[in-house]
Amino acid sequence: MELSLHRLRMLRELHRRGTVTAAAAALHYTASAVSQQLAQLERDVGAKLFERLGRRVQLTELGVLLTEHAEEILGAVERATLALEEAQESVTVRLTAGVWASVASGLMPVALTALAVDYPGIHVRTRELAPEDTAGAVRDGTLDFSFVLDYSDAPMAWDTNLERSVIAVERLHAAVPSGAVPAGVVSLLELAEHPWILASRKSHFGRAVRVACQRNGFEPKINHEVEEQSTAMAMVAAGLGITLVSDLGLTLRPDGVDIVALTSPLIRTVSIASRTGALRRPALNLVIQAVRTAAAELGLGTASDEAETTTYPENTDVATN
Known part of the structure; x- marks a missing residue:
């Protein structure tokens, strides 16, 4: 048999x-x-x-x-x-990564280009999934690693079978139609009367933004529910409302969109999730370092107390977006 x-x-x-x-x-x-x-x-x-x-x-x-x-x-x-x-003198391996749009466009090109120069034996394939599915695919063995997120306003517990390696810390900014918010900085509450374009509640991003708005005393008036930041900003450019966008998402900004800083910015942590024990793999650690370097080149630092690898309590909801 x-x-x-x-x-x-x-x-x-x-x-x-x-x-x-x-x-x-x-x-x-x-x-x-x-x-x-x-x-x-x-x-x-x-x-x-x-x-x-x-x-x-x-x-x-x-x-x-x-x-x-x-x-x-x-x-x-x-x-x-x-x-x-571990026994090989040179690193030769294929890894499959779970990504979403802003990571694929903002981090991976820089990281994979540098990796190809320094370690040509490491081949990383990417697979774009619904953000909420990437960590589960790592846990099940479909992916070797994936990018995941955690938000300051809506922290999530993690699965004990996964470890997290912090890559960068991002801020969220208001994305508004050109000229709609003349000031260079704005509070969330000042955006309360605008129509919103936002991801659904099923996404961690959508939940995190709704929680932040509620903590600032209002429920956002959501006219359009879309999942991708690039789609939301295209609708902002058309004057259909406002949204929030991350630092990485800024690479997808179209003409006709102003980016306005929030007086109390929302923070989210970008991490790489891998199965417990997988970080012993030299190739995976080299990929993580390449992505961290790419994030640093984009001005996205990591908080020193977050940059360590951590295992989290088990929970069926794994924080992603």
């Missing part, structure tokens, strides 16, 4: 998530592709591994047994990869 690591990973996700559709979404495959691979796994094993109960899939006793061993096998593969990297 030969067991495919690829299929074992699919079986593990099926066990974790309960449906083929959810497992496929986590692994970025179609549901039909996952179903076919799981059917092939049953043929490889020569036994029934799962049965359908309505829309959900329940593992048989043999399926549960194989899943338990799959966890051990996949963990051993990761440990073997780490050991090989």
Whole structure:
């Protein structure tokens, strides 16, 4: 019997998530592709591994047994990869990173260009995901690392299976139509009467901004809900309202948008999330250092007391945006 690591990973996700559709979404495959691979796994094993109960899939006793061993096998593969990297004199490895728009456009080009010069054996592939999904994809093994955020006004607990390496500290600024706010600085409360363009409550960014507005004594009048800062600023340029934008998001600013400082700026911390123990990987540490250097070149420093790697209490909500 030969067991495919690829299929074992699919079986593990099926066990974790309960449906083929959810497992496929986590692994970025179609549901039909996952179903076919799981059917092939049953043929490889020569036994029934799962049965359908309505829309959900329940593992048989043999399926549960194989899943338990799959966890051990996949963990051993990761440990073997780490050991090989540590034993190599030169670093040669492929890593997959979870990103969103402002990180992809603001940090990664500078960091990956420098990395290619100093360490050409490190190849980083990026995958843009919904910000709230990136940390979960690291925990599940789909990604090697991802960028995540934490906001001063809405801090979030973290999963014990993840470690965080702080990259930079950003401020949020008001993005308004040209000429709409003549002053060079403005308070959140002074923006209360403007129509807002903001991410939905399901995003950590959307929740954090709403909490900040509430703490300043008002509920923002949201005319448009959009998730990407670039989309929100395009609507600001058209005169449809105002929004908040991060330092990294400023690289996406179109013409017709003024950036106004907040009197009490909202702060958010940009970090890299990786699985506990993964920071022993030399390649990952070199990538983290390259990204920190890129952030510093953009003027985004790290608070000295935040720059250490930290493990956080377990929580199903992992702070991202």
